[in-house]
Amino acid sequence: xxxxxxxxxxxxxxxxxxxxxxxxxxxxxxxxxxxxxxxxxxxxxxxxxxxxxxxxxxxxxxxxxxxxxxxxxxxxxxxxxxxxxxxxxxxxxxxxxxxxxxxxxx
Numbered sequence: 001x002x003x004x005x006x007x008x009x010x011x012x013x014x015x016x017x018x019x020x021x022x023x024x025x026x027x028x029x030x031x032x033x034x035x036x037x038x039x040x041x042x043x044x045x046x047x048x049x050x051x052x053x054x055x056x057x058x059x060x061x062x063x064x065x066x067x068x069x070x071x072x073x074x075x076x077x078x079x080x081x082x083x084x085x086x087x088x089x090x091x092x093x094x095x096x097x098x099x100x101x102x103x104x105x106x
Contacts, residue, residue, distance in 0.1 A: 009076045013038055013046065016070045023059055027102055029067070033094025036085065044078030046071055051090045060084075 017030040025032060029050070037049040048067060052060055064082040071080040092105065100106045 009040060009074070010038065012074050012076075013040075013071055016074060017067065020063070020066055020070060022053060022057075022063075024057075025053065025103070027095070027099045029063070031096040031099040031102075033096065033099070034090060044076055046077050046080045048080065048082045049085055050082060051085055051088075053090050055086065 014030055017035055018028040020029045021027065022029055022032055022034070029035060032053075034052065035048065035050050037047075039047040039049075048071065050064065050067060052063065057063070064084050068080045068082045071077055071082075092100075095103075095105075097106065
């Protein structure tokens with residue numbers, strides 16, 4: 001089956017990330033700005049760098065695991081690893097315009 005340009009692996013990864021929501025802020029983690037980087041290699045290995053809104057986030061242990069599971073389940077992904085970083089720290093400026101609009105910040 002041919003995939004259109006809208007169905008590339010990077011697009012499908014972003015779509016999967018947009019199904020995961022921060023439990024305290026009703027916005028998906030991608031638009032919230034928690035995903036700092038997505039790296040793909042030709043062998044299907046995906047490396048995701050992300051942060052959390054705070055080190056005390058109630059899902060600090062489970063959210064990165066959920067990210068890894070959702071991305072690993074995608075066709076074309078051989079392996080997904082998730083690295084949580086705290087530098088630079090997350091702040092509301094990292095949110096997409098759509099997220100700010102959804103939260104009434106625009």
